[in-house]
Amino acid sequence: MSEIKIPEGLIKRWERIFGEELPAFLDAIKKPLKPSVRVNTLKITPDEMVKLFEERGIAFERIPWCEWGFWLLNCEEESIGNFWEHFAGLIYIQEASSMIPAQVLLPSASDCVLDVAAAPGSKTTQMAQMMENRGAVVANDISSKRLKALTNNIERMGVLNVAVSCMDGRRFGRLFPERFDRVLVDAPCSAEGTIRKSYKAIYNWHDWAYRKLAETQKALLVSAYKALKPGGVVVYSTCTFSPEENEAVVSYILENYPAVTEEIEVKGLNPSSPIMEWEGVGFHPGVERCIRIYPHKNDVGGFFVAKIRKLGL
Numbered sequence: 001m002s003e004i005k006i007p008e009g010l011i012k013r014w015e016r017i018f019g020e021e022l023p024a025f026l027d028a029i030k031k032p033l034k035p036s037v038r039v040n041t042l043k044i045t046p047d048e049m050v051k052l053f054e055e056r057g058i059a060f061e062r063i064p065w066c067e068w069g070f071w072l073l074n075c076e077e078e079s080i081g082n083f084w085e086h087f088a089g090l091i092y093i094q095e096a097s098s099m100i101p102a103q104v105l106l107p108s109a110s111d112c113v114l115d116v117a118a119a120p121g122s123k124t125t126q127m128a129q130m131m132e133n134r135g136a137v138v139a140n141d142i143s144s145k146r147l148k149a150l151t152n153n154i155e156r157m158g159v160l161n162v163a164v165s166c167m168d169g170r171r172f173g174r175l176f177p178e179r180f181d182r183v184l185v186d187a188p189c190s191a192e193g194t195i196r197k198s199y200k201a202i203y204n205w206h207d208w209a210y211r212k213l214a215e216t217q218k219a220l221l222v223s224a225y226k227a228l229k230p231g232g233v234v235v236y237s238t239c240t241f242s243p244e245e246n247e248a249v250v251s252y253i254l255e256n257y258p259a260v261t262e263e264i265e266v267k268g269l270n271p272s273s274p275i276m277e278w279e280g281v282g283f284h285p286g287v288e289r290c291i292r293i294y295p296h297k298n299d300v301g302g303f304f305v306a307k308i309r310k311l312g313l
């Protein structure tokens, strides 16, 4: 990737976020991401897929936290999109850290799951696979354009347990209170963690955007919380580093609703600690159990994940 000038205001923020790890982080984001795929066990086993990789001469490495995840080491992501195995829905191109939120939510075959912001469907199709095409997933997104990609992916992957809806995710809590066993809020965000894939996220960087996004994120998480049955679990994730969109949002729900965070353990991952104070404001102690995923520590894209249980059973 060619060099890009990172806005000074963003560098200053990253200095505060990464501290002495900043040089390692800046080094890591210059390197392109290793392409990765999830093998679709609704259609093929990982062992059968490994044979197809070998026939193509593809070198691969298994992603430790997802038994169906593979880094493909000697091919470009664009060429994987043209493989017949991709068209046939045997594989789904998905960034390795993006496989983590669904692994943490861990939906089962008897669950009724809501995916509040689902398009283009990486995590929806992953959850359908985890649920062996049983139970039910409502995959929602506000964007009808992006929902087209979601429905294409659902069809391509042979997913049968998903109903698609197009509405503002902030309405679910009011319309469907206490209806879902598990909810995923993979929130719209400033996407700084995708910088290794494209510089798009920082082209029009403005620091006021964080506050605006955080308002939507809080409303989406509150809506998800209300739509959850007592005792149910919501996973909140973003692909960004900003504390306003991460820890502050989780802290808000813990301070205002009966909810607790739970420990997150991800096999083979080297997570970083959450930020417990930002711009003079300390966060709720429960935020301690959230994880940050950094490119320089795991050679992946950036992510933030929180696992929250609704109290009241």
Ligand SMILES: C[S@@+](CC[C@H](N)C(=O)[O-])C[C@H]1O[C@@H](n2cnc3c(N)ncnc32)[C@H](O)[C@@H]1O
Residues within 6 Å of the ligand: 116, 117, 118, 119, 120, 121, 122, 123, 124, 140, 141, 142, 143, 146, 167, 168, 169, 170, 186, 187, 188, 189, 216
């Ligand atoms: C990070 S992307 C989701 C990626 C998706 N979960 C996946 O794994 O493929 C965030 C999504 O939130 C959607 N979105 C933004 N505001 C929303 C809202 N108020 N209600 C529902 N979806 C919203 C965007 O259209 C976008 O598709």
